[in-house]
Amino acid sequence: MDLCLIEEQPLELDTESTEEDGKYYKECYSANRKAKNVIRTSMSDTVRGSIIEPELAMDFLEAIGDKYQESDKAEAARLSKRFNELEFSGKGSVREHIMELIDLNSRLRDLDMGVKDSQVVHVALQSLPNTYSNLRTSYHAQESNWDLNKLISICVVEEERIRKEGRPATAINLVEKPKWKK
Template sequence: MYMDMCLNEEQPEELDEDSTAADRKYYNDWWRANRMAKNVIRGTISDTIRSCMVELELAIDFMDAIRQKFKECSKAEGARLSRKLHELKFNGTGNIRTHLMQLEEINNKLRDLQMGVNDAQVVHIALESLLAEYGNLKSNYNSQKEKWEIDELISICVNEQDRILKDQKEKAPATSVNLVGKYKGKRDITLRPKKNKFKKDGKKACLPAAATENLQKVKCFFCKKVGHIKKNCDGFKRWMVKKGFAKQEGTSKA
């Protein structure tokens, strides 16, 4: 038994005394499939749709009632599809085959509404939806007397896209590779006294009052004393030499 039995097979008649065993089996299977189909429909629609629907006895009638809720006016739908057919453009990304097949699908929907165009017009619309890079393809089509079929256009456009992508790849600048690795050895750090920028005529110039006041607020993160920063701390310099991270000035390498 399949769940779509209630959608494809006719509804059985009510059982009576003359019903055979095959009639009873068909009756039970059909109504069981109907219940299963309704459970699937009930579980797939949203709460908003379910609250405004009257659940019918037959699954096929239940589906038709839902379809009527989303039924669109044929004129409005045709106008929307026609506008989409002429405004849909290929932006160069993705597969051009998918773009052309999407245009064909839209035109098929318009034909169902008796508003579609012929294949030659679809080919013209498809060519106008392409980028300027496909200008040679458009010129080639306009110079020929024969008209292309839609399937022929798709094949030609796919080959043209492959050619364009190949040309872009060849024209792309080569990426330079840095073969010089970074030096990972231990750096030779030697503590040297910082040059005083405030010296004048061999004498240390006086700091401005604002700078002196700010210096009094500075706190060393190493010795926790006020008046200097960590890199100028004598205790930090001695600790660096002790740990081997720096060499005391005046010592020579072994």
């Protein structure tokens, strides 16, 4: 059925066409019809109603793609906002959080808007909750910069340490007002 999607559509049959050309034309025509049926039945009525159905299945897919095309500027703005506002909530793992930041940056780079890996390290550290403040302090105190892989491995170790300790201990000083006798 994918013959019409990977091969060029054959020319119309004429008097000089061979029997082999006729078989190939029939196969392509049949594959095109089946592919269009699958495409048509798998989309919603709203999408189907907004597209004028072309002759070829490949043109049909291109027409659908045109309806869902997002402008590069809008996508870059959306990705940039997500990259800068992403915070680690504590659900999931810190590794997945940092890898999501890396993915967002790589998609921004495809749009010529990404930042250097060292900036991703800073953004990732700032996106972590206060329980990771010791890690941020350690990073800023060191002269060397971490690459993304080192950041991930260090954050995973810190995440395990935080989970083992449970909630961070909070120091409370209780002070009573002295009771003076008169």
